[in-house]
Amino acid sequence: MSLVNAERQRALVRSERQPASRLESRAVWYVFLIPSLLGILLFTVYPLIESLRLSFTKGVEERYVGGANYAEVLASETFWYAVYNTVYITTFQLLIAIPIGFLIACLINGLRRGSNFFKVLFYIPNATSMIAAATVFLAILHPDGPLNYIVQLLGFEKIVWLSQPVSAKWGAVVLSVWHWLGFVIIINLANLQAIPIEYYEASSIDGATRLQQWWWITVPNMLGSLTLLLVLGWIGGLQRFADAFMLGGLQGSPARSLHTVVGFIFERGFGGNEYGIASAASYILFFFILLFTYLNTKLLKMKI
Amino acid sequence: MHDRKHKWKTMDAATTILLAAVGLIMIYPFIWMISVSLEQTANLALPFPPRLIPEQFAWFNYKLVFENNALFLAYWNSAVVAFFSVMLGVASALLGGYAFSRGSFKGKRLLYFIVLATMMIPFETRLIPMFTMFNDLGMINTKYPLILPSLINALGLVLAKQFFDQLPEGLRESAKIDGAGEFKTFFYIFVPLTGPITATVAILAFQDSWNSFIWPLVVINDQDLRTVPLFLSNFSAENGGRLAGITMALAAMSILPILLVFLFFQKYIIRSVALSGLKGE
Numbered sequence: 001m002s003l004v005n006a007e008r009q010r011a012l013v014r015s016e017r018q019p020a021s022r023l024e025s026r027a028v029w030y031v032f033l034i035p036s037l038l039g040i041l042l043f044t045v046y047p048l049i050e051s052l053r054l055s056f057t058k059g060v061e062e063r064y065v066g067g068a069n070y071a072e073v074l075a076s077e078t079f080w081y082a083v084y085n086t087v088y089i090t091t092f093q094l095l096i097a098i099p100i101g102f103l104i105a106c107l108i109n110g111l112r113r114g115s116n117f118f119k120v121l122f123y124i125p126n127a128t129s130m131i132a133a134a135t136v137f138l139a140i141l142h143p144d145g146p147l148n149y150i151v152q153l154l155g156f157e158k159i160v161w162l163s164q165p166v167s168a169k170w171g172a173v174v175l176s177v178w179h180w181l182g183f184v185i186i187i188n189l190a191n192l193q194a195i196p197i198e199y200y201e202a203s204s205i206d207g208a209t210r211l212q213q214w215w216w217i218t219v220p221n222m223l224g225s226l227t228l229l230l231v232l233g234w235i236g237g238l239q240r241f242a243d244a245f246m247l248g249g250l251q252g253s254p255a256r257s258l259h260t261v262v263g264f265i266f267e268r269g270f271g272g273n274e275y276g277i278a279s280a281a282s283y284i285l286f287f288f289i290l291l292f293t294y295l296n297t298k299l300l301k302m303k304i
Numbered sequence: 305m306h307d308r309k310h311k312w313k314t315m316d317a318a319t320t321i322l323l324a325a326v327g328l329i330m331i332y333p334f335i336w337m338i339s340v341s342l343e344q345t346a347n348l349a350l351p352f353p354p355r356l357i358p359e360q361f362a363w364f365n366y367k368l369v370f371e372n373n374a375l376f377l378a379y380w381n382s383a384v385v386a387f388f389s390v391m392l393g394v395a396s397a398l399l400g401g402y403a404f405s406r407g408s409f410k411g412k413r414l415l416y417f418i419v420l421a422t423m424m425i426p427f428e429t430r431l432i433p434m435f436t437m438f439n440d441l442g443m444i445n446t447k448y449p450l451i452l453p454s455l456i457n458a459l460g461l462v463l464a465k466q467f468f469d470q471l472p473e474g475l476r477e478s479a480k481i482d483g484a485g486e487f488k489t490f491f492y493i494f495v496p497l498t499g500p501i502t503a504t505v506a507i508l509a510f511q512d513s514w515n516s517f518i519w520p521l522v523v524i525n526d527q528d529l530r531t532v533p534l535f536l537s538n539f540s541a542e543n544g545g546r547l548a549g550i551t552m553a554l555a556a557m558s559i560l561p562i563l564l565v566f567l568f569f570q571k572y573i574i575r576s577v578a579l580s581g582l583k584g585e
Contacts, residue, residue: 028486029407035396036419039456044422047430047437054432104326107319114320120570121327124334127566127573128559129515131533135540135555136337139350139548146336146354181330183577190578239426242517246537262428262518270522275432282429289426 055279062276069280079281081256082264083288088169089244089260090237093176098229100177101184106218108185109192119189126182134246137175138162141247147174162247165257172258175243180236184229191225192218227296234292238285241266261285334559341365341552350548365553375554377528378535385447385531386513389454393509394502397457401464402490406476423458427519435522449523450531454513460505463579467501468494504576507569514562532558 030037058065073079108118125133140147141161148158161171199217208216241262244252250267252259259267265285269278335356343351344360351359369375403409404416438449471494479489517533524530530538536558540551566573 025486026407026409029403029409029412032399032403032407032486032490033415034399035392035455036400036457036461037415039396039453040418040422042437043434043453043456044425044430047433048425050433050436051429104323107323110315111319111323112316118323118327119574120567122330123570123574123577124563124566125330127511128562129517129533131515131517131537132555132559133333135536135551136333138540139340139552140333140336142350142548144350144352146332149353178330178333186574186577235426239428241428246540249541265428265431266518266522269432270435275436279432282426282431286426286429289424293424 051279051282054275055283056276058274058276060273065276069276070284073277073281073284078256078259079261079264082252082259082261085169085244085252085257086238086240086260089172089176089240090234092170092173093180093237094230094233096173097177097180097184098226098233101181101229102188102222102226104181105185105188105192106214109189119186122185123182125179130179130242131246133179134175134243137171137178138247141171141174163254165255168248168254168257172243172247175247176237176240179243180233187225187229187232188222191222195221231293231296234296235289238289238292261288337552337555340548341550341556343549347547347549362549365549366557368550369553369557374527374530375535375557378530378532381447381529382514382531385450386510388447388451389513390506390509392451393454393457393460394506396455397460397464397505398495398498398502399490400461401466402468402494404461404465405468419458419461422456431518431522434519438523444523445526445529447529450513450516450520453519454509457505457509460508463505463576464498464501467498471497500572503569504572507565507573508576510565511562511573 054062055069056064056066058069104122108115108122111118139145142148143158143160147161151157151159159167161167195218199221200213203213203217239262240260244258244260244263245266248254248258250263250271252263261281262285265278265281268274268281336354339356339358340351342361342363342365343358344362345351347365400419404412404419434449434453435444438444441448443449475493476489479493484492515533516531517537520531520534521537524534536554539554543551
């Protein structure tokens, strides 16, 4: 009787203690996560919710105005012009940088010696800050800069790059292609190296030429990474600010042709203290980014 | 067979020459930047036609930059901010990555999903509340807003988690048998093994911090607290194309630390860029 009792008591103690100690050992993991969770709460979750709240308010007294800010942003010509500029610069940036980066990566990948040297060489611009890069490009795009020297060598008239809306945007395209190309090359190289070598060996036995191998093996196997670059390029491109700001200032001169979506958020938020408008615009940007990501992944049937 | 080998060699040579030519174009802006910064007459007008080697060498642009207190201050500010950002970012990434790799706790999958999701949210959506929050805390024009957000380092955490995933579970079991708790196991057994991944996470955090622009632009107005990119952008906005020599010397000086770090650790950086891209970050 007493033995059974003791047994039962022991079992009871065990069943009481075990969950407690398990709980304790689980609680320790939350301690490991304190810095990250604190960071997420303070610098992601709270700002995200607060931004949404602000987007429905106006003025310093934060008066609730419903969707008025969204309506105002969506009806604003300045905003749509900023969207146009952003999309324009990004479209050409991607159209130029992705194919060129892909070709350069293929060439580097085919090298038996010196591939690491070229990897580093091409990546250097991407490692430096956009501010330093843009500072140099302000001089390159200067009427007496190297770009115009080439233009004149080719027999064309000198272009005052940053004084005309279209040429100013192309100045930004050139800068962003140059700054981003190294990233495209590195991503492509990583994926090129992931293509199973057996594919090439098998096709070699069948007598395929290098060019045939490239077209029938390399290109199809790289479609996934090219899509990924398209998605990443759009996400980064829609958020562009530093390059356009450096070339065109706060207003995106000339004639707002370098005014970007983030430039709009920045100008209204911190230039005009219109937190509501700026927050609404930032949520619209968020929506654009989600939409582009979704469309890209759907259109090209890619898994992220 | 021999003929084929020969063909390979010429193809390699041709490719190398082509790549070197394109690479020269890529790197030309930097070469030209240094050339202009060393040119005697560059402060009056840009040297035309553009040349690779200055016609008349002059060091005075660098001398002016060195003697300028403001640049030294900007360097100091950037260095302090980068140092603490890197420390915070690495600590939080290693701790978090370890918990997600080895821990079993409630909500693990959901929390990990949230960490991944934070990478998708554009910074601009959080910009204004982040500003008002630090403003309410009286931290505008201090280094805190530049440092504290490094607490969340999602990419670093993911990279660290994957690194820990590869380590054998036996390591933990043997430490546990010796009676070590989770923290002891983490600090004494696992952290010493994290050299390569710590380097990668630290370098990425350093690059982010050193190159960061829009956030410092928002929270720093005080001239003495400007970071290097703020200083450079102010200078070039104020002087336009007038002081090309000094501007290029400044740009070169601002690139130098990040370039040295990159050249020293390029293996880690290139691998982490590739990894982050493969993940779709």
